[in-house]
Amino acid sequence: MPPWRMSRTFPGSPVAIAEARRFVTAFLRRWPGVDDAELIVSELATNAVRHSESGRFGGCFTVAIQVDRDKVWLGVLDQGGPRIPRPLPPPLDGEGGRGLALVAGLAMNWGVTGDSQGRIVWASMDLAPYKVSPR
Numbered sequence: 001m002p003p004w005r006m007s008r009t010f011p012g013s014p015v016a017i018a019e020a021r022r023f024v025t026a027f028l029r030r031w032p033g034v035d036d037a038e039l040i041v042s043e044l045a046t047n048a049v050r051h052s053e054s055g056r057f058g059g060c061f062t063v064a065i066q067v068d069r070d071k072v073w074l075g076v077l078d079q080g081g082p083r084i085p086r087p088l089p090p091p092l093d094g095e096g097g098r099g100l101a102l103v104a105g106l107a108m109n110w111g112v113t114g115d116s117q118g119r120i121v122w123a124s125m126d127l128a129p130y131k132v133s134p135r
């Protein structure tokens with residue numbers, strides 16, 4: 001399979017999160033890891049809208065998918081701001097602070113690049129354990 005990359009920019013509004021999920025599932029639909037990828041992008045897009053400048057009036061975020069020989073890479077580019085993406089300690093009341101921990105659990109690897117001007121929170125998944133199903 002040749003490597004490929006795809007990206008799309010969405011308005012920084014909560015309603016765009018469902019669109020971001022559909023964008024990912026449309027491109028990965030033949031891959032058995034698609035459900036995990038959908039969850040990951042949902043958490044990352046939600047965070048971009050809720051915690052970064054992407055959520056301000058007129059803001060946006062970009063979702064990128066890259067597939068190569070052995071991995072699927074998902075990245076959400078936001079518009080930065082003062083807050084820094086980092087997993088929170090497990091909540092005492094069971095509410096909130098779960099998104100990045102969930103992403104870390106599902107991904108083979110994840111990370112953050114950028115600064116207050118814009119950040120990419122990314123996650124990579126191993127292609128092999130899921131295998132691409134034949135047509």
Ligand SMILES: Nc1ncnc2c1ncn2[C@@H]1O[C@H](COP(=O)(O)OP(=O)(O)OP(=O)(O)O)[C@@H](O)[C@H]1O
Nearest residue numbers: 047048051052083084085086096097098099100101
């Ligand atoms: N894209 C981002 N830009 C800036 N800060 C972020 C971003 N993503 C996450 N954060 C910060 O990292 C914290 C942890 O994110 P995480 O997704 O784990 O929890 P949450 O969004 O607070 O709650 P939950 O995802 O469970 O609804 C957030 O509370 C926020 O302060």
Ligand SMILES: [Mg+2]
Nearest residue numbers: 043047099100
């Ligand atoms: Mg979150």
